Amino acid sequence: MESSENRNRLLRQYRWFKCEELKKSPFHFLFASESHLDPKPHQINAFCTAVDAIKTGGIVLADEVGLGKTIEAGLVLSYMRKSGAKKVLIALPASLRKQWELELDDKFNLKSVILDRLTVEHDAEGWYKKLTDESFLIVITSYDYSSKLMKRFPDVKWDFLIIDEAHNLRNLNGTKRAKRLHELSGGIPKILLTATPLQNSLMDLYGLVSFIDPRIFGSEQMFRHLYMKDENYDDLKRELTPVLYRTLRKDTADYMHFAKRICKTADFELSQDEIELYKRVNQFLKRDNLYSIPTSNRGLVILVIRKLMASSSFALVETLEVLKKRLEKLHEGTRSADAQEGFNLFWSFVEDEIDESGFEEIEDADTAAQKTCIQDELDEVNAIIDAAMRVKTNSKVVALKQALENGFSHQKNNGIAQKAVVFTESKRTQNYIAAELRKSGYSEEDILQFNGDFDDTMTKGIYRAWQVKNPGNTDYGRNVEYKHAIVDYFKENAKILISTDAGSEGLNLQFCNMVINYDLPWNPMKIEQRIGRCHRYGQQNDVVAINLLNTQNEADKRVYEILSKKFELFEGVFGASDIALGVLESGTSFEKMVLDIYQNCNTPDEFEREFDKLDRKLNAKGYKNVRKLRDILITESSGAKKQALERTKENIDRYLQEVTYWDKVPSMDPVNDLQYWEVDDWGEQTVGAHGYLFLGAMYNNVDLLFPALLLCDHEGRYIDFDEDDLVPELEKIDDSAIRYFKPTAEESTLFQEININLGSEMLDRLEKQTEPVREYNRRKIENWIRIQSEQIEAQRQEMLAEVEALHNEERTSSSFYEKMDLRKKTAQKEKELEVFQASFPERNNRFRTEGEREIAEFNKNLETDNPMLLIKIVLKF
Template identity: 45%
Template sequence: MRITPFHAKYYANVLSQKHGHNGVERLSRSLFDACVDLNPHQIDAALFALRSPLSKGVILADEVGLGKTIESGLLLCQLWAERKRKLLIVCPASLRKQWQNELDEKFNLPSVVLDAKTARDFKKKGVINPFDQKQSIVITSYQYANRQQAEIRQVSWDLAVIDEAHKLRNVYLPKNKIGKAIKWALEDTKKVLLTATPLQNKLDEIYGLASLIDDRIFGHIRSFRSQYTAVKSDLEDLRERMTPFCHRTLRSQVLEYIRYTERRALTVPFTPTDDEQALYDAVSAFLSRKQTHAIPQRQKHLITLILRKLLASSTNAIIGTLEAMVQRLEALKENQSTENEDNQILGDLDIVDEYLDEEFDLEFEEIETPENNKEQDPSAYSKSLQREIDELTGFIELAKSLKTDTKARSLLTALDKGFSSLKETNAPRKALIFTESRRTQDFLLSFLEENGFKGKIVLFNGTNGDDIAKSIYKNWLNKNVSTGRITGSRPVDVKSAIVEHFRDEAEIMIATEAGAEGINLQFCPLLINYDLPWNPQRVEQRIGRCHRYGQKHDVVVINFLNKRNEADQRVHQLLTEKFNLFSGVFGASDEVLGSLENGIDFEKRILQIYQDCRDPKEIEKAFNVLQAEMDEIINAKMSETRSKLLEHFDEDVHSRLKSHLDETKRNIDRFGRYFWETSKHVLSERAGFDDDHLTFFLDKPPQGLRLETGVYHLINKEEKGNLHGQYLYRPSHRLGEYVIDTAAQYDLSERTVAFNITDHPTKISVVEALQGQSGILMLQRLNVRSFEDDEFLLFTAFTDQGKELDQEICEKIFDCTASLSTDITPLSLDERDRLKTVSQRHIQAALQETEERNHKHFNDEREKLDKWVRDVEIAAEKKLKDTKDRIRDLQRETNKTTNLDAQLKLQEQIRDLERKKKKLRREIFDVQDEAEEKRDQLIDNLRKRMESESQVEMLFNIRWEVR
């Protein structure tokens, strides 16, 4: 295709156009930029979040597995393209890296994970407020956001995304300090709350999430409860009030567009030998003691939990751990310094990666208690230490004497079963093995290499510093030396190298918990939980590395079952039957996972059972109590209410999704063509282009951009970024931004443009009707600033016979190739005046469209404020009613009481309440006046914001011909 500078300028303005409305075209840039499939429900959700410029936020509450991260990623990508780059993500600590990888891989968005360490690094470089980033999206945890709430509040954020927002649903309660801190920090910021469980156990949770967005969605909690939690509550009214800020899509609504494979569970039982069981029982009894020298009291629960996990993992894991504990006790005996000893022992304990994140550490934070080990008699203290040293040394000797590792032998059975199952479905021979111990990881590597898998295994952990990883990383660097895939960060690049090696060469990856975060292993159809976490959310996170959108095969999940451990068997039963983690299309339901406050609380309860229960009967009783509590929580009678409030907001959702999909495909196709042709025009002297493969070789980078020469490939949905030896090219790339900015700023004088419809590859009837005709054309850009910026590209055109061409015909004309005539005949003054006069009509029509849209936003917001005023009144009236009811109850009690002293006390209470009642009556009017005054003030501010400013810029005039 051959285009002119006029095409390029028009295309560039389309590519950078700001849309104030919430049509699909507003998302065209982000949808084209992103390495994601076009799922219409995700587009629908993103458009919902953009619907009103006056809204302070929304809840995106799609059922689990439907891609809420993608939905918010589209929003972030679009705002980034609009140069709105003050963007924040607040999430659980364990999800920070996953978010960073998603933004990078799917949206090409730069981000920084901000915690105490990175903040210190920024401040050393002179950055006063590390949250105030100019060219990176900030990702932080709930805990760090809580501690740094003042710094967060100082930044004028364009958008904040809060993931797993149900964790903050009790923000209205005084005890919820983290929720209140985040709410205060982001009080004036537009927010997107992500949660699959906006309503789990009680309607107050809806109130909590709404108040996190905006205190004026509902009034006081008293009015909310009196309207919606009473026996005769108006759920229809509540649903209507939720519709503007809560969006939920169900799995059943999108099965036409999304194909999910299933997960199939296999269990491999094993029976430890008597010697193995003796070691387990001995160490377990030691861990159950209330106090020992070996385990510091301050973090006893956390360290005990880790030790129990290592004990169940492998003999190698517990040997190394016991040896570290002995060394610590010997240091204590020699009176060596024990400052920060609890932190030191955590470092010595072969600590699994999952316990290194700050969220877990805070959950297990214990009150500091003085050590009671140092007895008054130094000799007795020394003897006590020596007894523990001897005891632990005996455990070590017993462990080293074991001739068999029954669990490891069972792994060979598991692999054989798993690979046989994969063969039946022609799935690739890939297995991901999870362990909670790095020592177990090293042991399994040696064991499997000795049993037929030498050269077929790769390790993945928090450091990735083993010899295999180093070799893989070195080869990956050599292979990608001339591509744009090397980031320069070893942790990021070595992770990419290991995943690719597993995908392309290795059969088995043995991963610690670090492997469950932030990597996509959808090419792997077999997952083996060598060590099974007690935290159901972490189990789900593990399986989600393989069983995810894009997986082409059913995923086989294999768990081990210790036949001599009653507690292990009950944990497996709970995770299987109550959480349904291992079978079905989606695994654990959002209702089940969301019904628990968090998985770590569940894990604490499991630890308590292991610590306190000595025999099978005690274990059975304790687990029955836990299961009964879970049943009560999970089966809370909210399903009917949840369905009424959250489902079927739009009865015509299916047709809307189909419409979105069709319109999106058209817009992206147009966007892609415009971007490619504009790139060819701007870079014509700097690169050679291959239209068939959508690549170009850049040999003369623009000055000042510091770009590599080499092959660049236009992003497309099929390639998914797997472009060996090529740079991925998209509008958000520095070169893409340069192309769009350069073409948009072309200074063009009037020329004659001859459009060629004869050789156009497809039929355009409206342009064919103009063949042989000519005329004049003007393109203007109308900028309107009101509630938000809006841009219109307005064509005004006529044939030489005086017939006016509409906007669509002009757009279609510019889809044709063209050439510039050598004859330059400037437009006459009459022609200019004619174009200008008619263009005023187009401008007025666009302004009218903006005004109508703004009026709708204004009226919606005014209606919300009117309801808020009514909520405030109801809360005040409820307080008065409660006081009257209390007076009536006391009067009845007085009439029943014959004791004079009791009557006097009751009468005194009644007098106090009567005074309070009179005060409340007066206050009702004050409250009403105050709320109405506040509402009117807010409405006045909205009116001022609604007053639009407009500016018209003439982009170019041409004479046109159609040949």
């Protein structure tokens, strides 16, 4: 629409109705002043898709990592608030509660409250009032407490539910928290957020979609029968399309800049002392019996020791001291329940739950033989400690110094800030690295250590300084505030951040483009998280991932090769391959596979053979089954996705153009009563005839649904000109050409008839707006009816098979009494089958009746209570 200086009264009258419509558009919430966002096309597309999906139960937003699922959910949340929602519940891992509270406040200006059992029970009556009143309230809580809160206050009407990291709740039969929340949240519109809606089994999708609406797939048995038995994936994708939205990073490449990853290795060789230490520890960990490690947790503790052995000799000594103390106590005759001092050292190194009861196992009565074995093991541990103490400098740290020197030189030459983040799994190694780097000439201010403990003098000082500089941002919670302070200090002052994995969670370091894995985890997910601290949206430079590699160790080299080539962790634009990571049930499963190889192989040939097997296993599992499963998530082709994003951009552009256009039209209060205006010559120029223009809006009671600008010829026949056709023509009318007129009796009658006809036209338009939603709901429920009928038939087939099996058993039996018993059982089963078959018509009719009732109720809820076309101005031309 072109701008015009001559803004006549017709446009000014229509402006009021049009601006009211624009305020109701979902796009209005995207560009509202209280939001501090510039949403990307895929986020807007996800938002629009979710807004529609909420009407029929909800959706799974499953964008790949780093594309802003939280922003998408926040946009929907803002929309729900403006649309009248009062109570919103957000369920997520406990560790993410504060992060969500801050993001909602910072990005959407939405205040929320974090609730847990202690908070609620401290003032149960007060919280009941807050949860049941008419005010708007966003509640953030953990998975476990979300269902407890709903059960604690069953009167609360939750209008909307968001579940973050929803893959944690995909197993409805496996975890109580998933089952409880699923049962209690039925009927509440919801959005589920997860980057991994499908890992290894289609049942993952079944669990997630059942949260949205259990009728989509029916029973677990029928889901397996319909989609898994014959790999009927085309039908499955069709059912997923309305309830799962997924964007891949490659889909956004046209408008989002992702820096590349560049891989480099810093090779080193162990000294003779380090080789001796490695051999001693390796032999020790392969002993058949280890009294120093509780049997129930042996695999996990051995994994930790191998991680620490790869980290540094100094980290290893601390661990061996723990084993030594346990052995000494056991040798003294102390029960193992009292011999676990120091074992909390292992807790932070494993993702699995450690069975603490395993440390309390009761030993048999002490015997001389046991004491001899314990003493033998103690002697070996002492020998390892002595060997570790002889190592004064680790060869790996020399390689680190050279890698930093090369990296900083490259950054300086290319005008990039000299920054590097060094990751290690051990606090002891962290301290060792810092000390060695300071010996090499780096200043105190150059080096920053972070492990999440916040207890060292430097970190406390940085935090206090940050509080002074940020007086308005110090109500985030200690954990979050410390991380803000660390990131700010690293960005403005330090050159090197040495961090553990525990400390790195939640750190956004896109201003740093060098990541060094001092020790390389075997868990691909953990490596991806490390590099993802720097390789994320907003990173302007290519990210260099440097891995320190022991070239003498063939096993280490093979692990690195798999992590690099198979999982595609270190090269490319988009990070770890979605397909490759999908091979694993979790990163820890790969860790355990690698640990088994290290534990059970002794010769180079054995290592080579087992790693070749692992490689083949990943190939077979990953690039056939997993790729096929991953493709199910892509419910539209890359081309279709691109077109959808382009359409969204076009719709946004059109919306913004309309807002700009109507903002420039001077405002004017709408006329109170129906008015009749007349203008000469305009009609012949516009439509080549005389007629009438009707200006007003379609209402539902007092709520404006959409404006109406309707054209009829002189006989009252509707002419299908839309707003885009008419507004430019209205611009040509000058106020001085408009005059009032009084309709004749014939015209009054004609206007009444026209009003009725136009009202029907607007009702049809209203019907078309809701038709896609009604049609999808009808199809979903009719599909559910069909699934119920198929389930009944499947039960019938099972009963027939049982009867046939009994007949066969009777025919082959040689015992008279056994035959008589089988005949009796067969007769009973046949009677049950007959009764079951007789119930078919009644059952099917019941399902059909129930389904039709639900369809009717749904359609009724979409209907407007009192739709009417309200005409304010009739323009005669």
